[in-house]
Amino acid sequence: MLNKFDLLVPKTLDEALQQYAELGSKCKIFAGGTDVLVSMHGGHKAYALLMDIKNLEELKGVEYTPEKGIVIGALTTHRCLERLPAIKEVYTALFEGVSQVGSVQTRNRGTIGGNICNAVPSGDTLGPLLALNASVIVQSVKGAREIPFGELFPGPKKTALKEDELLIKILIPARLSNSASAYTKFARRNSMDLALLGTATDLISNDGKTCDNARISLTTAAPTIIRARKTEEFLVGKELTKDVMKEAGEIASAEAKPRSSWRSSEEYRREVLKAIVPRTLAIALDRIQKGVNIP
Amino acid sequence: MSTQKYPIKLEVNGEWHTLQVAAQHSLLQVLRDQLNLTGTKECCDEGECGACTVLLNGRSVTSCLILAVEVDGSSITTIEGLGQGDQLDPLQESFLEHGAVQCGFCIPGIIMSGKYLLKKNPKPTYEEVQEGLAGNLCRCAGYGQIIEAVLSTAEKAGEAQS
Ligand SMILES: Cc1cc2nc3c(=O)[nH]c(=O)nc-3n(C[C@H](O)[C@H](O)[C@H](O)COP(=O)(O)OP(=O)(O)OC[C@H]3O[C@@H](n4cnc5c(N)ncnc54)[C@H](O)[C@@H]3O)c2cc1C
Numbered sequence: 001m002l003n004k005f006d007l008l009v010p011k012t013l014d015e016a017l018q019q020y021a022e023l024g025s026k027c028k029i030f031a032g033g034t035d036v037l038v039s040m041h042g043g044h045k046a047y048a049l050l051m052d053i054k055n056l057e058e059l060k061g062v063e064y065t066p067e068k069g070i071v072i073g074a075l076t077t078h079r080c081l082e083r084l085p086a087i088k089e090v091y092t093a094l095f096e097g098v099s100q101v102g103s104v105q106t107r108n109r110g111t112i113g114g115n116i117c118n119a120v121p122s123g124d125t126l127g128p129l130l131a132l133n134a135s136v137i138v139q140s141v142k143g144a145r146e147i148p149f150g151e152l153f154p155g156p157k158k159t160a161l162k163e164d165e166l167l168i169k170i171l172i173p174a175r176l177s178n179s180a181s182a183y184t185k186f187a188r189r190n191s192m193d194l195a196l197l198g199t200a201t202d203l204i205s206n207d208g209k210t211c212d213n214a215r216i217s218l219t220t221a222a223p224t225i226i227r228a229r230k231t232e233e234f235l236v237g238k239e240l241t242k243d244v245m246k247e248a249g250e251i252a253s254a255e256a257k258p259r260s261s262w263r264s265s266e267e268y269r270r271e272v273l274k275a276i277v278p279r280t281l282a283i284a285l286d287r288i289q290k291g292v293n294i295p
Numbered sequence: 296m297s298t299q300k301y302p303i304k305l306e307v308n309g310e311w312h313t314l315q316v317a318a319q320h321s322l323l324q325v326l327r328d329q330l331n332l333t334g335t336k337e338c339c340d341e342g343e344c345g346a347c348t349v350l351l352n353g354r355s356v357t358s359c360l361i362l363a364v365e366v367d368g369s370s371i372t373t374i375e376g377l378g379q380g381d382q383l384d385p386l387q388e389s390f391l392e393h394g395a396v397q398c399g400f401c402i403p404g405i406i407m408s409g410k411y412l413l414k415k416n417p418k419p420t421y422e423e424v425q426e427g428l429a430g431n432l433c434r435c436a437g438y439g440q441i442i443e444a445v446l447s448t449a450e451k452a453g454e455a456q457s
Contacts, residue, residue: 105345
């Protein structure tokens with residue numbers, strides 16, 4: 001049961017932005033509601049006013065071209081993304097993120113925009129999007145601007161969106177043919193569990209052996225999602241042997257800043273990182289060798 | 296805060312209804328309390344257990360996490376909409392045959408998830424059924440029979456086609 005609240009249902013983006021500019025934090029935006037309605041359940045959070053943005057056409061649709069990359073409307077559900085060949089075959093790390101959110105029912109309703117704006121470090125799309133070098137377009141009555149994913153989360157449960165801005169769409173650049181990506185969600189069970197830890201890798205290797213470039217993200221390994229920059233630097237130019245990947249895991253484990261929580265201790269999280277970072281690198285490398293992630 | 300009611304139209308199991316709902320009313324509450332369709336169960340109210348699963352425009356959703364006003368104009372199928380008269384849906388029959396129903400509380404939700412799974416994937420593997428039903432909890436924990444019931448429905452449908 002939910003407490004009483006009022007509801008705004010704008011029909012156009014202009015109307016929504018206008019209302020949001022006037023009301024700001026007095027009004028809680030919701031898309032799929034799978035985070036917002038759960039947080040309101042049992043009077044836990046009481047919002048007096050909700051704005052349902054589900055009717056805004058500008059926030060819908062997915063466009064993919066191998067040359068330009070992919071543009072994903074903020075309202076796109078995880079389920080819709082999971083079933084798109086371009087996501088599964090080309091942006092595989094993101095496929096591995098969206099297809100592991102909650103249950104089928106959650107994915108049929110929950111949106112990628114909601115996952116991003118909810119800004120919890122365990123969000124399953126965040127690590128893949130950071131590794132894949134995504135950015136987002138946000139908009140207010142004053143205009144639109146682009147924010148790179150690396151600048152989107154200034155602190156835990158915070159986004160860089162201003163009080164009157166809506167997330168409109170997500171952009172991921174075009175892929176190179178000698179690259180592949182992978183995401184590992186480490187949780188206690190396969191479905192319906194939040195990530196204890198996660199890591200995504202976007203790897204470029206022209207000869208299928210050497211690392212020409214790697215972008216590695218770590219989720220739930222620090223107060224916000226982070227890039228494993230020292231690990232990335234270490235890998236460039238190295239042949240990806242078992243030992244090199246193992247060392248990469250140790251560097252990532254050392255540069256992460258996990259904390260102890262009731263879910264698991266800091267020490268345990270550091271050990272898990274040593275295992276999942278090399279594992280994810282190996283999966284990406286294998287995909288390059290098999291040529292499976294080609295746009 | 297206002298006690299405003301919103302007029303909505305819903306097609307439930309093939310029949311249109313015009314209803315007055317408050318903003319905070321979930322689809323689950325409206326189905327149960329206004330339309331007396333109590334086959335859809337209320338349990339965790341947080342999207343975790345799946346007992347309230349219905350099909351919304353053909354897609355499985357947890358009706359506790361959906362506001363009734365959000366789905367104005369939509370088509371809903373609940374467990375009551377599957378059979379025809381005394382004739383059960385083949386998936387329901389299969390649950391009976393396999394002894395997949397113990398206390399029964401979770402079964403309407405599980406059957407709705409099963410219907411959605413079989414529509415999207417008419418020949419699922421054992422693992423795909425597990426994954427497809429992952430959003431539905433059964434505390435009697437007879438998952439083995441439940442999964443067999445779904446698999447056998449798929450097999451029978453396949454045989455009937457070939
Ligand atoms: C049973 C269950 C299991 C779950 N499991 C997982 C899981 O395994 N992994 C995971 O990552 N998440 C999980 N979640 C959380 C949730 O489903 C996802 O975060 C989902 O993507 C949220 O999307 P939504 O559209 O429902 O968001 P909403 O609840 O509508 O909104 C979430 C937040 O984003 C803001 N917001 C939404 N859209 C916009 C926009 N366009 N512009 C500005 N602000 C916006 C809202 O104000 C709110 O703060 C689970 C949830 C449930 C109920």
